[in-house]
Amino acid sequence: MAQPRDFGFGEEQEMLKDAARRFMDDKAPLLALRKAAKGTEDPYLGDERTGFYDQEAWREMVELGWTALAVPEEAGGVGMSLVTAVAVAEEVGRAAMPTPLTSTLQTTYVLKHAGTAAATEWLQKIAEGQSATLAIQGQEDALQWDSATVTADGDQLNGTAWYVQDLQKVDFLVVAARSGIDLKLYAIDKSAAGIELGYDRIVDLTRDQGRVTFSGASATCISDDGLAALAAAEPALLTLVAADIAGGCEWLLQTTAEYAKVRTQFDRPIGFFQAVKHPIVNMMIEIDQTRSLAYNAACAYDTDPDTAHRAAHLAKSSASDTAEFCANRATQLHGGIGFTWEHDVQIYHKRQIHSQQLFGDGIWHREKAAAYL
Numbered sequence: 074m075a076q077p078r079d080f081g082f083g084e085e086q087e088m089l090k091d092a093a094r095r096f097m098d099d100k101a102p103l104l105a106l107r108k109a110a111k112g113t114e115d116p117y118l119g120d121e122r123t124g125f126y127d128q129e130a131w132r133e134m135v136e137l138g139w140t141a142l143a144v145p146e147e148a149g150g151v152g153m154s155l156v157t158a159v160a161v162a163e164e165v166g167r168a169a170m171p172t173p174l175t176s177t178l179q180t181t182y183v184l185k186h187a188g189t190a191a192a193t194e195w196l197q198k199i200a201e202g203q204s205a206t207l208a209i210q211g212q213e214d215a216l217q218w219d220s221a222t223v224t225a226d227g228d229q230l231n232g233t234a235w236y237v238q239d240l241q242k243v244d245f246l247v248v249a250a251r252s253g254i255d256l257k258l259y260a261i262d263k264s265a266a267g268i269e270l271g272y273d274r275i276v277d278l279t280r281d282q283g284r285v286t287f288s289g290a291s292a293t294c295i296s297d298d299g300l301a302a303l304a305a306a307e308p309a310l311l312t313l314v315a316a317d318i319a320g321g322c323e324w325l326l327q328t329t330a331e332y333a334k335v336r337t338q339f340d341r342p343i344g345f346f347q348a349v350k351h352p353i354v355n356m357m358i359e360i361d362q363t364r365s366l367a368y369n370a371a372c373a374y375d376t377d378p379d380t381a382h383r384a385a386h387l388a389k390s391s392a393s394d395t396a397e398f399c400a401n402r403a404t405q406l407h408g409g410i411g412f413t414w415e416h417d418v419q420i421y422h423k424r425q426i427h428s429q430q431l432f433g434d435g436i437w438h439r440e441k442a443a444a445y446l
Contacts, residue, residue, distance in 0.1 A: 080372035081156045090160040093139070097168035100130050103417055106171055106278060114414060116274040124241025124272075124281035126171040134174060135202035143181040143309075148193050149200035155182075155309055155371040159316040163364070166320030169417075169424050171279045173204040173242040175313055180205035180247050182309035187258055187296035195245070195260045195295060204242060207310075208234035208285050209249035209303060216433045218303040219256055221249035223287060228294060230259060230267070230287035238431070240270060240283035248285075248292060249299050258299035259292035266290065277427035278420055308374045308385035311432055315367040315385075315392035318428045319360060321421050322395055325403040326356045328418065332407055343406075352402045359395040366391045383445035390438035396425040 106125055113122035134140055142158045144150020158178050165175055181199055184192045199205060211220035212235045223232035230250055237246070240263075248259045261268070267290030272283040296302045330353055333344030343349045370384035400422040404411040411418045433441075 076369075076372045076376055080368040081154060081375060082160070082368060082372075086157050086160045089157060090164060092137075093161050093164035094167065096130075096133070096137075097164055097170055100127060100168075100170070102127060102130070102168055102170040102172075102279075103420060106420070110278050114278070116276050121272070122274075122278075122281065124171075124239065126173065126242050130170075131172060131174075131204070132202070134172070139174065140177055140202060140204070141200040143178055143185070144196050144200045145185065148196035150181075150196065154375045155312065156368060156375055158309075159312055159367060159371040162313045162316040163320035163323075163367075166317030166424075166428075167324050169279050169321060169324070169421055171242075173206065173239040175317055176206040176239040176243065177204045179306075179310045179313055180207055182306040183207060183209075183247055183258070183302055184260075184295065186302040186305040187299075188302070189295055191260070191293055192258075192295040195247075195293075198245065203244040204239075205245050205247060206237055206239050206243045207249075208237045208246045210234060210236045216437060218249075218307070219300055221251060221256060223248060223250040225250040225252040225257055225259065225292075225294075228259075228291050230261070230290045230292050233284055233286045235284045236273075237283050237285055239280060240285070241272065241281045246285065247295070248287075249303065250292075255297065256299040257294055258296040258302055260295050261290060261292035265292075275427060276423040279424050280427060308370060308381040311385040311389040311438075312367055312370040312374065314428060314431050315363060315370065315388040318392040318396045318425060319364040319367055321425055321428070322356070322360045322363070322399040325399045325418065325421055325425075326353070326360055329353060329356070329403045329406050336408070349406060352406060356399045356402055359391075359398055363388070363391045363395040383442055386438040386442035386445075389432065390435045390442060393429045393433070393435035393438065396429040400425040 109125035113119040138151050141150035142153045146152040162175050184196045211222040214220045245262045267288045269286040275282050334342050336343050366388040370388040373381040373384040403418050404422050407418050410416050
């Protein structure tokens with residue numbers, strides 16, 4: 074099936090993207106983040122870090138309908154395309170905004186592919202403003218969709234889910250659990266009895282990550298074929314991360330280009346020298362490639378499912394490489410100040426390094442994409 078022109082990105086998506094950019098700029102999330110993160114900057118020696126986010130901004134996102142973008146209309150949502158959701162995710166990355174929005178969008182796609190009445194009830198919770206995240210990974214072989222070691226006995230969950238994103242910010246979890254030889258999906262409130270939360274020390278100041286230990290916690294089964302639901306949602310999960318990376322790298326590019334115009338050396342702006350010009354141009358090229366691949370993957374998911382997985386692997390492969398390249402170049406070209414707490418480049422750098430590894434790095438996804446050739 075032929076994809077629509079411009080990946081299906083039209084006037085409606087352009088307006089939403091512009092509105093999201095104005096919203097993020099108005100909230101200036103990193104100013105509040107700096108205050109909240111004081112004393113916790115060092116992930117190894119600092120104090121325990123609280124998963125900061127602007128709860129008032131979240132309420133406004135709910136009112137704007139962004140949290141329900143991917144929720145089907147029959148579940149009370151907006152029922153928009155993945156291309157539309159990607160446009161918003163890109164702006165979240167551009168602002169490096171601490172928010173459970175992207176995790177909630179990813180969970181929405183898993184719930185959609187669960188395709189049960191029980192899953193629809195949890196989709197309705199998202200449409201009403203609850204946030205969610207995925208607790209689907211085991212400690213080992215975590216990049217495999219069947220890596221979960223949580224077990225289910227009826228509706229009782231036991232075991233630990235690892236690498237759970239935005240755990241401190243969300244209201245409920247979608248959990249992958251083994252029931253005999255089957256992998257099933259369950260939904261459960263984060264505050265339910267029988268749940269113990271632990272938090273990882275990560276370099277990314279804008280997000281949090283943790284682990285969830287279940288001890289006889291009662292959950293709702295939303296799919297008896299969890300592996301199929303996760304595999305079907307995979308393109309959306311990867312593409313949303315790729316879009317976030319593209320947005321963050323765009324900020325790094327623009328900020329570095331502006332700095333190169335005002336920072337002088339040998340009586341000239343450093344942007345005059347080819348040693349600075351060329352890396353900035355290369356950043357631009359890499360970002361354009363990643364953004365194009367991300368929207369192509371989103372459009373494939375929306376209109377050409379047969380190519381969606383390959384397109385998503387290519388998008389995340391490109392995005393992971395671009396994340397590392399742009400973060401490193403931006404930090405280097407800012408010189409000494411790029412390494413300091415006083416500048417925002419280091420906040421973006423840490424976010425990009427986390428995103429680079431999230432759901433697999435570039436090498437992993439190139440290997441996966443090759444299997445479709």
